[in-house]
Amino acid sequence: MSTGILEKxxxxxxxxxxxxxxxxxxxxxxxxxxxxxALKNSGRCFSQASSCMSGSVQGYLAxxxxxxxxxxxxxxxxADAIGGNTLTKWxxxxxxxxxxxxxxIGFFSTNMSMEDTVFGATEKLKDTIREAYRRYKPPIALLRxxxxxxxxxxxxx
Amino acid sequence: xxxxxFITDGVTLEYQEGIKDEFTKFNDGIQAEVLFSNDGGWxxxxxxxxxxxxxxxxxxxxxxxxxxxKINGFHLSVSMPVADRLVLNTTYVGYEGALRxxxxxxxxxxxxxxxx
Numbered sequence: 097m098s099t100g101i102l103e104k105x106x107x108x109x110x111x112x113x114x115x116x117x118x119x120x121x122x123x124x125x126x127x128x129x130x131x132x133x134a135l136k137n138s139g140r141c142f143s144q145a146s147s148c149m150s151g152s153v154q155g156y157l158a159x160x161x162x163x164x165x166x167x168x169x170x171x172x173x174x175a176d177a178i179g180g181n182t183l184t185k186w187x188x189x190x191x192x193x194x195x196x197x198x199x200x201i202g203f204f205s206t207n208m209s210m211e212d213t214v215f216g217a218t219e220k221l222k223d224t225i226r227e228a229y230r231r232y233k234p235p236i237a238l239l240r241x242x243x244x245x246x247x248x249x250x251x252x253x
Numbered sequence: 254x255x256x257x258x259f260i261t262d263g264v265t266l267e268y269q270e271g272i273k274d275e276f277t278k279f280n281d282g283i284q285a286e287v288l289f290s291n292d293g294g295w296x297x298x299x300x301x302x303x304x305x306x307x308x309x310x311x312x313x314x315x316x317x318x319x320x321x322x323k324i325n326g327f328h329l330s331v332s333m334p335v336a337d338r339l340v341l342n343t344t345y346v347g348y349e350g351a352l353r354x355x356x357x358x359x360x361x362x363x364x365x366x367x368x369x
Contacts, residue, residue, distance in 0.1 A: 178334040182336040185319075198322060207291065
């Protein structure tokens with residue numbers, strides 16, 4: 097099976113998994129038809145997928161111990177870090193590691209403003225990366241370029 | 254030295270003066286220097302610089318749970334994200350809300366003092 101690792105854009109989750117987020121009918125049919133890819137997704141007025149893919153990515157990155165994430169986006173795009181942080185703390189505690197103490201994930205947002213989305217925010221990004229390094233001295237640094245950035249693009253990299 | 258009050262909600266400049274004014278209107282001359290920043294890491298660094306005479310009560314968000322443990326403080330989440338509590342039918346607004354806030358603060362202090 098191809099991994100599609102070179103694809104710039106991947107298909108939305110529901111298309112890849114053949115899952116559905118909309119069903120018209122009765123529960124009995126839903127149960128009998130599920131499990132065999134027989135269900136057809138019912139159209140919804142605006143939802144394409146059940147959740148933003150960003151949340152899944154955030155979850156994976158947050159679990160990398162000693163990593164620090166710099167999220168280059170408006171601060172609202174940092175909301176999925178809350179769930180990532182909660183689940184990471186929960187799962188680390190569950191594992192019962194020796195000498196484990198609760199920790200928050202290392203997470204920074206460049207806090208892009210409306211003006212930044214038009215005129216760029218490269219200095220903010222540089223400052224945030226430097227500040228992240230000053231505070232954590234992380235062995236692993238992860239940079240997430242989010243929707244606004246990728247739509248807007250930058251020649252500075 | 255004036256006590257410090259950190260506000261992390263990203264208040265726009267036009268409302269900051271009004272909020273600062275409110276912190277001069279308490280009974281008994283209680284005042285606080287109001288500092289605005291949505292950089293929680295900076296706020297934690299500033300709190301660590303302060304010398305406290307006893308255990309600290311942090312009224313903040315779930316992000317501060319780890320920090321409260323680190324400085325051996327008490328902690329109550331009241332601002333977003335409140336990822337460490339289930340809230341179905343509780344508000345801190347109004348007279349009854351203020352009573353509820355008192356209950357939660359003292360419950361944290363009583364429980365934490367016995368279990369930590």
